[in-house]
Amino acid sequence: MKEKAKILDKDTIGRTMMRVAHEILEKNKGTQGLCLVGIRNRGAFLAKRLGACIEQIEQKQVPVGILDITLYRDDLTLIASQPVVHKTEIDFDLTDKNVVLVDDVLYTGRTVRAAMDALMDFGRANSVQLAVLVDRGHRELPIRADFVGKNIPTAKNETVEVRLEEPDGKDEVVIVEKN
Amino acid sequence: MPVAWTRKDLLGLEDLSREEIELILATAESFKEVSSREIKKVPALRGKTVVNLFYEPSTRTRVSFEVAAKRLSADVINIATETSSVKKGETLIDTGRNIEALKVDIIVMRHNYSGAAIMLARHVHASVVNAGDGWHEHPTQALLDIFTLKEKLGRISGLVVSIVGDIAHSRVARSNIWGLTKLGASVTVCAPPVLIPPEIEKMGVKVTHDIDEALANADAVNVLRMQFERDESGAFPQQLEYFKKFGITEDRLKKAKKDIIVMHPGPINRGIEMSSEVADGANSVILEQVTNGIAVRMAVLFLVAQANEHIKHEDTD
Numbered sequence: 001m002k003e004k005a006k007i008l009d010k011d012t013i014g015r016t017m018m019r020v021a022h023e024i025l026e027k028n029k030g031t032q033g034l035c036l037v038g039i040r041n042r043g044a045f046l047a048k049r050l051g052a053c054i055e056q057i058e059q060k061q062v063p064v065g066i067l068d069i070t071l072y073r074d075d076l077t078l079i080a081s082q083p084v085v086h087k088t089e090i091d092f093d094l095t096d097k098n099v100v101l102v103d104d105v106l107y108t109g110r111t112v113r114a115a116m117d118a119l120m121d122f123g124r125a126n127s128v129q130l131a132v133l134v135d136r137g138h139r140e141l142p143i144r145a146d147f148v149g150k151n152i153p154t155a156k157n158e159t160v161e162v163r164l165e166e167p168d169g170k171d172e173v174v175i176v177e178k179n
Numbered sequence: 180m181p182v183a184w185t186r187k188d189l190l191g192l193e194d195l196s197r198e199e200i201e202l203i204l205a206t207a208e209s210f211k212e213v214s215s216r217e218i219k220k221v222p223a224l225r226g227k228t229v230v231n232l233f234y235e236p237s238t239r240t241r242v243s244f245e246v247a248a249k250r251l252s253a254d255v256i257n258i259a260t261e262t263s264s265v266k267k268g269e270t271l272i273d274t275g276r277n278i279e280a281l282k283v284d285i286i287v288m289r290h291n292y293s294g295a296a297i298m299l300a301r302h303v304h305a306s307v308v309n310a311g312d313g314w315h316e317h318p319t320q321a322l323l324d325i326f327t328l329k330e331k332l333g334r335i336s337g338l339v340v341s342i343v344g345d346i347a348h349s350r351v352a353r354s355n356i357w358g359l360t361k362l363g364a365s366v367t368v369c370a371p372p373v374l375i376p377p378e379i380e381k382m383g384v385k386v387t388h389d390i391d392e393a394l395a396n397a398d399a400v401n402v403l404r405m406q407f408e409r410d411e412s413g414a415f416p417q418q419l420e421y422f423k424k425f426g427i428t429e430d431r432l433k434k435a436k437k438d439i440i441v442m443h444p445g446p447i448n449r450g451i452e453m454s455s456e457v458a459d460g461a462n463s464v465i466l467e468q469v470t471n472g473i474a475v476r477m478a479v480l481f482l483v484a485q486a487n488e489h490i491k492h493e494d495t496d
Contacts, residue, residue, distance in 0.1 A: 068209065071221035071251075071481075084202070085209040085481070121218040 001176050007152055007160075008173035013133070016149040017046070020131055021053035023147050028098050033126065035063040035097045039115050040086055043067075043103035045166045046133060050102060065090035067101075072114035094123035100147075104162040106132040109143035134173060136160045184482040187490055188300040188307040191316035192357040200358055204326050206478035207471070213250055214473055223481055224253035227284040231257045232274070233310070234290040239445055239469070240310050240320070244287045247476035253285075271295060272302045279303045284487070285480060288312075293350075304491075306483040314348050319479055320444050321354030323472040325362065327464055328399055330471070331440055336363030341393040343369045343425060344403030344452060345415075347376040351403055351444050356382050369393035370425070371416055390425050391434060399440035402427055402452045418451050427453035432462060440464055 008016065028034050031054065038047025044066040051064040066089040101115055112130060119128060131147035136154045152160060154175060163172050182198040192200065213221055229248040231241050241257065248255045258278075269277075271290070278286060285306045288296050293313030300307035311317040329335050340359055346352045346368045359366050360383045367385040368375065375386055387393050394400060407415060416424070427441065441453070441462045449455045458465060 071213075071223035073223075085206050085478075087209045087212050089212075117222065121216065121220070123217075 001178060004158065004175045004177045006172060006174050007134075008150060010165075010171035013149075013171045013173065016133065017049050018053050018057075020147045020149055021050050021057060024050070024100055024129075024131065025054060025057060027129070027146070028100075031058050031060045031062050033096065033098050034100070035065065035092060035094070036100050036102055037065040037067050037090060037115075037119065038102045039111060040066060040068045041167065042162055042164055043101075045164050046104060047102040050100075050131065063092040065092065067115055067118055069111060069114040069118050072118045074110060074114065088118070090122055094119065094125045096124070096126045098127045098129070099125045100129045100131050102131050104133050104164075105160050106130070106135045106143075106145050106148075107138055107160075109139045109141035112143050113141050133162055134160050184486050185489070187483060187487045188296075188309075189318055189479050189483055190296050190300055190307065190309045192318050192321055192354050192361070193316065195357075195361070197361045197363075200322070200325075200361060203322055203475070203478050203482065204329060206482060207322070207326055207474040210477040210481070211471070211474035213477070214470070220250050220252055222252045224248065224251035224284075224484055227251075227253045227484055228282065229253045229255050229285045229287060229480065230278050230281075230283045231255065231310075232260070232278065232286055232288045233258065234260045234288070234295075235311070236261075237289055237310070239472075240289065243469070243472045244308075244310060244319075244476050244480075247473050248285075248480055250473065251477055251480060253480070256283075271299060275299045275303045279305050284484060304487075306487045308479055308483060311350055313350065314353070315350050316354045316357075317350040318354050318358075319472070319476055320351050321358045322479070323468055323475040324351075324355055324401055324442055324444070325358050326475050327442065327468050327471045328440065330467075331464060332398060335359065338364040338398045339367070339396050340364050341367045341369055341397040341400045342403065343390065343393055343400060343427070345374045345405055346370050346379065346403075347374045348406065349403050351401075353382075355401060356384055360384070367393055367397070371421075374415075390427075391431060394427075394431055394435040394439065397435060397439055399442060400427065400435075401442040401444075404444060404446065405448060405451055407448075418448075422451050426451065427457050429454065429456050429460070432457060432460075438462070442468060445469070 036047040036051055038044035047064050051062055055061050068086040068088045070085045129146040132145045133149040135145055135148045135151050157178050159176050161174050161176050165171050184202055231244055233241055245255050283305050287308045287310050289310040290312050293315035295312045296307055296309035309318055342352050356366055369387050439462055443465050447458050
């Protein structure tokens with residue numbers, strides 16, 4: 001594994017999140033019926049940050065939930081790389097809400113597919129939208145994001161690593177090349 | 180970083196490390212939330228088949244496993260041996276292989292012989308979960324007891340736990356002793372001398388024949404069912420005499436810690452192991468144990484299925 005390039009630094013991530021928050025508010029015409037659901041692990045932190053940005057802009061709080069999609073994955077063998085199943089924490093009703101799913105990287109689309117299945121079990125949302133910090137391409141399912149922080153075209157042997165202050169100690173997005 | 184679960188089977192707690200037990204408990208914590216949803220189901224084991232193979236009558240354990248498997252979207256088949264070919268003389272291994280030929284993924288087995296689950300696990304590729312084997316182990320019961328204790332008191336390490344009842348013939352006691360001592364609790368067993376197996380101290384527990392002593396410093400007391408129906412030797416005390424000497428009553432609890440936790444694996448013999456007032460009282464967590472049993476069994480089914488999937492994957496690579 002070797003780091004190839006740093007795509008986003010702390011300040012850029014901050015500005016990007018603020019822009020995405022504005023876009024979410026613009027599309028949804030404010031905070032009415034709006035809620036954010038972050039996909040564990042890093043999507044959960046990003047959802048909280050987006051919630052804070054929205055509050056800063058509109059002076060209104062939107063509900064923020066956390067989704068663990070381990071139990072909705074389509075391949076049990078892939079789970080072992082993250083062996084602990086964490087809790088889903090959505091303590092508000094999703095019925096008739098406009099839900100914005102938040103994740104760090106959009107890649108094959110399989111995580112988002114699983115997240116949508118999970119969301120459906122929690123209630124019938126009015127709409128489900130998708131916000132990601134990075135879209136790196138290579139979709140395997142017909143899924144696209146409504147809000148994208150940055151499009152980063154990548155090769156298959158590269159991965160995009162999003163590092164965030166909360167779990168990783170610093171904010172940055174880098175492209176890593178697998179050997 | 181927590182350890183990963185790599186075992187195809189769950190046969191007992193004796194072989195597990197502290198970290199493995201903690202992984203099951205942590206996983207169960209996440210699964211508990213699923214049962215609180217309006218749609219109490221996740222697709223984690225969709226397309227997997229679980230067989231409940233019960234050589235002994237059981238309602239609560241079997242139903243608990245069945246509910247757990249269904250909440251994971253697995254298909255469940257129940258086999259009670261009173262109505263099966265076992266009656267016609269089929270051996271355990273033949274039964275296991277026949278079940279496996281049906282392309283079953285997990286066999287949950289209760290058997291009256293100690294070690295039966297271990298033997299079955301050696302002969303089938305499917306995962307085997309021990310739902311009680313003879314006097315040996317009943318790991319998921321102990322795990323749900325420990326899960327409930329941890330949920331109530333926030334920790335296991337440093338707790339004082341007393342187990343009261345027929346220790347000699349109890350797989351629940353044995354699994355609890357393994358689990359609790361591995362997690363750092365100090366365990367006392369309490370029963371009439373005939374119901375305490377020799378050399379039990381070697382498992383790292385204290386022994387007393389005095390119920391008040393067992394209750395005195397305990398954070399929790401796990402009261403086992405007196406299985407009078409299994410008494411072949413005639414060694415059991417009379418029921419009324421047992422209640423007088425070992426039954427948990429409100430008067431006895433008054434002398435214990437105020438918030439002592441009272442557990443029982445069920446079904447309760449009211450007026451034998453404990454009074455009705457205690458069973459239904461503020462210290463009792465008996466029904467919470469039942470609820471937690473589902474989360475713990477979901478975690479176990481999920482972890483063994485995932486590990487077995489990995490093992491199969493590596494075989495074909």
